[in-house]
Amino acid sequence: MSATATVEDLGTRIEEALRLRFAERAAAAERYGTDFVALWQTAAEHATGGKLLRPRLLLDLLRALSPHGLSKDETQRAIGIAVDVEMLHFAFLLHDDVIDGDLLRRRRPNLIGTLAQRHGVDPSEPVLHWARSSAILLGDLLLTSATIGFARVDASTDTRDRLLALLEHTILETVAGEHADVALSDGVITPDLRTILATSAHKTATYSFVLPLRAAAVLAGAAPAAEEHLAAIGGHLGLAYQLQDDLLSVFGDADRHGKDPFSDLREGKETAIVAYARMTGHWPSIELRFGTADLTPSEATDMRDRLRECGAEDFVRGLVQEQLAAASTVLAEAEADGTLPPAVAHTILQLASRIEGRSE
Amino acid sequence: MSATATVEDLGTRIEEALRLRFAERAAAAERYGTDFVALWQTAAEHATGGKLLRPRLLLDLLRALSPHGLSKDETQRAIGIAVDVEMLHFAFLLHDDVIDGDLLRRRRPNLIGTLAQRHGVDPSEPVLHWARSSAILLGDLLLTSATIGFARVDASTDTRDRLLALLEHTILETVAGEHADVALSDGVITPDLRTILATSAHKTATYSFVLPLRAAAVLAGAAPAAEEHLAAIGGHLGLAYQLQDDLLSVFGDADRHGKDPFSDLREGKETAIVAYARMTGHWPSIELRFGTADLTPSEATDMRDRLRECGAEDFVRGLVQEQLAAASTVLAEAEADGTLPPAVAHTILQLASRIEGRSE
Structure with missing residues (x-):
């Protein structure tokens, strides 16, 4: 038993395991040549040094679900799966950036931008094509790597089968969400509120929250009822997180959240905020400049003010509260019927409060 | 034992299993909505009805490696893996079409073209973006499906581990080959003959020939020496196949091979033919119009004649013969030392003769 391993230790160990995985791949x-090695090295630079939210969530929950602590082997196995979850996250980000045509993420060059810039400050169209294609191909390898990682978990057949089924469901649902998100932004499907909320839940909540929580339950050998409760909680928290993200992009402090200010308004992103605004009398005046690449800062500020006036901000803040309350209700039920131990409730409530007070 | 199952039966069973897989996915x-269901249905239409070269190769070899016939379970398991190999092939085709910006394959709309045309004969840029993004996302799901299929094979731990290692290596090498191919066509790396031959081997031979042959060896429980010989044979045959493909595109009869005539010359594809021509005095006159989208049929015919005169056609036909001869040498060695049975030699030689006489 290594119940003395602190949260900081685990963070360092996840980071080390992630670096090792990339070093092995490089x-x-x-x-296959220096160009292909360089791709892996660039990938390692972009995939490491982050907050590791998903791996940490998995390990925090697993510890909370394991009152007698984790053995060395159990910790090792959980770190492996946590690294796979992070690889999956990076694969999704890469394909997302290709689909969105983005060269930046959080105002810094993403993998595509970094690769392209190696060939000059103003990369040619062929160089950009090569950089984007590199991101598609690297995403394919990371997706495969994560799946094979799950398949090779050193656990009982039952645990392995549950983890594989969980991963299969997660990838299907995330891709379905991303597919709907693209259809929304390309105007191929109707941007009603119900579709937008389902898309956010599928695209973000499923792999970022539900997957780490359910994987922790499976690794802890928890009963199916515990896993189901955690799936419901993860869905609510994940949707709250995504809605907060939408709110931050429009109403947040860009110096704190670090994203390109008002990028959602310039890109015409179909969020819950916009879906609500569409149903109000303010929409015609908002629509005029919504989704225009040359939106000026003062126009964006105006648009933000109108989104506030029409009630969209309050409405979406209300949705966040509803989702957090729904998570608490499921948690209380699970505690009451003994499905989840108090340590889990503590971890979940901490997470919920971080989502609620989020400014970055 | 069902040693009476004919080759035709197996073809039908592979096709049925493939259709079933897509139906389950749909x-x-x-x-996730009608739009996502439609994506799977369109995928099924494009992925079925083909020649199933890779699944058939796997099953032909497995039968040749199994002198006592295959049990019902063994056949079932092999069909499952063969379907996974076909799913992998389709995933690679999809991402290849996205990277190449193609809307056609063999002069008919590919998945991207079919999806886009649903929204009108002259699809808008957002519709094309949505169709291309759909192909990226569907490719991700098929890649995952193939990998999970290998992970779930109903076999001993040893067989499963060997199959997973084989798949991991195959995907890494194919992606490395595709990555080099993109770098070649975007002018990011130098198009020398050695790089081009390695790229063809990695991009095509590894998953289309080496994978089916090695997977058959693993499923038959063959010794590692047999698997190694088959890997070498698959590498030679696969490279011969790709070189024949390059020859057909330039020197073949378009009415027979069914591809867009001279598309390689218009796209400026860096093939072994072109790499050889670059080293001759004819190159300056070929280079003038090589890789121009508006290449006329008469210019293309001229270019073809010059590629013939400079010796590039003969050179590449020589390479094909060398690869086929190398495959025969490995086969003869394997037969002599008893590693591979005569039935395998028969199957391989038939395949080699089909590659040699290929006109479509």
């Missing part, structure tokens, strides 16, 4: 890439 | 897609 070594395996050597026989 | 059913699972239902909860």
Whole structure:
């Protein structure tokens, strides 16, 4: 038992395991030429050094679900799965950036931007094409790597089967969400509120919240009822998180959240805020400049003010509260019927309060 | 034992299993909306009805490696893996079409073209974006499906581990080859003959020939030496196949091979033919119009004649013969030392003769 391992220790160990995974891949890439090795090294730079929210959530929950602590082997196995979850996250980000045509993420060059800039400050169209194609192909490898990681987990057949089924469901649902998100932004499907909320839940909540929580339940050998409760809680928290993200992009402090200010308004992103505004009398005046790439800061500020006046901000803040309350209700039920131990409630409530007070 | 199952039976069974896989996926897609179901149905239309070269190769080899016939369970398991190999092939085709910006495959609309045309004969840029994004996302799901299929094979732990390692290596090498191919066509790396041959081997031979042959060896429980010989044979045959493909595109009869005539010359594809021509005095006159989208049929015919005169056609036909001869040498060695039975030699030689006489 290594119940003395602190939260900081685990964070460091996840980071180390992630670096090791990329180093192994870069070594395996050597026989395919320096260009391919460079791709892996660039990937490692972009995939490490982050907050590791998903791996940490998985390990925090697993510890909370394991009152007698975790053995060395159990910790090792959980770190492996947590790294796979992070690889999956990075794969989704890469394909998302290709689909969105983005060269930046949080105002810094993303993998595509970094690769392209190696060939000059103002990369040619062929260089950009090569950089984007690199991101598609690297995403394919990371997706495969995460799936094979789950398949190779050193656990009982039952645990392995549950983890694989969980991963399969997660990838299907995330891709379905991303597919709907693209259809919304390309105007191929109707941007009603119900579709937008389902899309947010599928695209973000499923792999960022439900997957880590359910994987922790499976690794802890928890009963199916515990896993189901955690799935419901993860769905609510994940949707709250995504809605907060939408609110921050429009109403937040760009110096704190670090994103490109008002990028959602310039890109014409179909969020719950916009779906609500569409149903109000303010929409015609908002619509005029919504989704225009050359939106000026003063126009964006105006648009933000109108989104506030029409009630969209309050409405979406209300949705966040509803989702957080729904998570608390499921948690209380699970505690009452003994499905989830108090340590889990503590971890979940901390997470909920971080989502509620989020400014970055 | 069902040693009476004919080759035709197996072809039908592979096709049925493939259709079933897509039908299951379309059913699972239902909860994510009609748009997502339609994506799976379109995918099924494009992925079925083909020649199933890779699944058939796998099953032909497995039968040749199994002198006592295959049990019902063994056949079932092999069909499952063969379907996974076909799903992988389709995933690679989808991402390849996205990277190449193609809307056609063999002069008919590919998945992207079909999806886009649903929204009108002259689809808008957002519709094309949505169709291309759909192909990225569907490719992700098929890649995952193939990997999970390998992970779930109903076999001993040893067989499963060997199959997973084989798949991991195959995907890494194919992606490395595709990555080099993109870098070649975007002018990011130098198009020398050695790089081009390695790229063809990695991009095509590894998953289309080496994978089916090695998977058959693993499923038959063959010794590692047999698997190694088959890997070498698959590498040679696969490279011969790709070189024949390059020859057909330039020197073949478009009415027979069914591809867009001279598309390689218009796209400026870096093939072994072109790499050889670059080293001759004819190159300056070929280079003038090589890789121009508006290449006329008469210019293309001229270019073809010059590629013939400079010796590039003969050179690449020589390479094809060398690869086929190398495959025969490995086969003869394997037969002599008893690693591979005569039935395998028969199957391989038939395949080699089909590659040699290929006109479509």
